[in-house]
Amino acid sequence: MAFVNLKKKEVQVKIVYYGPGRGGKTTNLEYIYNKFNDRIKTEMIAIKTQGDRTLFFDFLPFEMGKIKGYDVKIQLYTVPGQVKYNATRRLVLRGVDGVVFVADSMKVRKKSNMLSVKNLQENLSTYKKSIFKIPLVFQYNKRDLAGDGIPLLSYETMEKDLNSRLKVPSFEASALQGDSVVKTLKKIITLTMAALEKEFK
Amino acid sequence: MAKNKAKLTDEVEKRLDEIFIEGESTPDAEKEHVDAQASPLRELQSVILSIEWEISDDVMRRFLDEVTRLKNSYNGDRILTPFFKMLDSLGRYIQKYKAKANPEAVNVLNSVYAALEEVLSSDGVKEIEKETILLEEVQRFKDLKREIQGQKGVIEVKGKARKGVPELVEGKDVSIDMEDGQQIPETVVAALNEIKALIQSEFKALREEIQGLRDDKNAPKHKLGRKGKK
Numbered sequence: 001m002a003f004v005n006l007k008k009k010e011v012q013v014k015i016v017y018y019g020p021g022r023g024g025k026t027t028n029l030e031y032i033y034n035k036f037n038d039r040i041k042t043e044m045i046a047i048k049t050q051g052d053r054t055l056f057f058d059f060l061p062f063e064m065g066k067i068k069g070y071d072v073k074i075q076l077y078t079v080p081g082q083v084k085y086n087a088t089r090r091l092v093l094r095g096v097d098g099v100v101f102v103a104d105s106m107k108v109r110k111k112s113n114m115l116s117v118k119n120l121q122e123n124l125s126t127y128k129k130s131i132f133k134i135p136l137v138f139q140y141n142k143r144d145l146a147g148d149g150i151p152l153l154s155y156e157t158m159e160k161d162l163n164s165r166l167k168v169p170s171f172e173a174s175a176l177q178g179d180s181v182v183k184t185l186k187k188i189i190t191l192t193m194a195a196l197e198k199e200f201k
Numbered sequence: 202m203a204k205n206k207a208k209l210t211d212e213v214e215k216r217l218d219e220i221f222i223e224g225e226s227t228p229d230a231e232k233e234h235v236d237a238q239a240s241p242l243r244e245l246q247s248v249i250l251s252i253e254w255e256i257s258d259d260v261m262r263r264f265l266d267e268v269t270r271l272k273n274s275y276n277g278d279r280i281l282t283p284f285f286k287m288l289d290s291l292g293r294y295i296q297k298y299k300a301k302a303n304p305e306a307v308n309v310l311n312s313v314y315a316a317l318e319e320v321l322s323s324d325g326v327k328e329i330e331k332e333t334i335l336l337e338e339v340q341r342f343k344d345l346k347r348e349i350q351g352q353k354g355v356i357e358v359k360g361k362a363r364k365g366v367p368e369l370v371e372g373k374d375v376s377i378d379m380e381d382g383q384q385i386p387e388t389v390v391a392a393l394n395e396i397k398a399l400i401q402s403e404f405k406a407l408r409e410e411i412q413g414l415r416d417d418k419n420a421p422k423h424k425l426g427r428k429g430k431k
Binding site: 021022032036039040062064065067068082176182185186189190193194197 | 209210212213214216217218220221250255300
């Protein structure tokens with residue numbers, strides 16, 4: 001749940017980029033950081049280690065300014081996608097307010113996408129959160145690879161595989177080229193803020 | 202309620218639009234694009250981006266082929282050749298270990314590439330500055346190499362410790378070669394030397410204590426009694 005400081009009139013919103021390894025989660029954050037650094041005036045922090053004993057994630061905080069009298073601070077996190085880092089993934093999900101699921105559009109990654117959604121559901125449930133209730137956006141990444149002749153899953157197939165029951169907003173994207181990175185971010189922030197407002201009322 | 206919700210959403214969207222205005226490419230971004238198109242490193246850059254996506258045999262083969270091609274075309278350039286050698290070495294390591302490779306390896310590869318690009322694309326840069334850039338990357342490369350060797354060494358030594366360590370206790374100098382001819386990394390040797398020095402100093406202290414006890418035994422009785430009260 002978002003951290004709200006009534007005294008300081010401050011709200012911290014935690015958004016986690018989730019998905020299979022090498023799907024483009026960090027690239028999303030890097031694009032945002034590189035493209036808008038002059039406006040968001042922040043530092044991107046990457047914490048990496050080989051084992052699973054310490055944290056391993058990217059972190060990009062930025063301020064949105066005052067909304068309804070509250071200073072809104074957004075914190076973007078990525079989780080390590082590799083299967084072996086599940087303990088870290090679960091830890092990063094603690095206190096999450098919204099999730100962007102970055103799916104890999106490559107055909108060979110069909111199964112990893114589906115397993116990763118299942119893993120998200122399981123890890124959320126450890127915090128008594130439901131994948132059906134949490135603000136969630138799908139991003140079908142790496143669409144640019146079609147131009148390189150790499151076989152990709154169609155949008156319809158990805159929707160069927162991942163989003164047929166959840167029915168949340170989804171975007172075709174290329175994080176590397178910046179396509180739909182901001183659209184995805186805007187959507188998840190808007191959904192999350194609306195959900196938080198509802199929760200606090 | 203619905204009106205309030207719409208209000209908040211509108212406010213959030215408006216603020217997000219203010220922060221994240223797209224479609225304006227910054228001068229830097231444009232420059233980078235033009236430079237990349239004209240650069241002799243264009244193909245290498247493209248393969249390195251592929252490595253960011255996925256470390257596959259195909260991508261790594263393309264990477265190593267491109268490094269070899271560049272190494273041949275800049276053959277004899279004393280600044281550029283070490284860059285290509287480092288890239289080649291890093292590429293072979295990542296190709297061999299893929300996802301199990303030290304995560305820092307890809308970072309060092311990116312760093313070496315960025316430095317190479319800087320050296321190649323800057324006509325006005327003096328030779329000495331190029332050397333400084335190169336030396337920084339060589340240091341980074343060496344640090345990584347040491348780290349990898351350290352990790353490998355610890356694992357290897359664990360499996361063979363019972364054969365290797367007794368030699369140390371017996372006080373032989375440690376220019377350590379394992380049975381299969383592999384060398385223990387310097388960091389492990391240094392740690393073992395420290396342990397050796399510690400054991401030696403402990404022995405020395407024990408010997409002194411024993412000597413002290415012997416002296417006490419031979420000393421007058423009242424002295425022994427005083428010691429016993431301690």
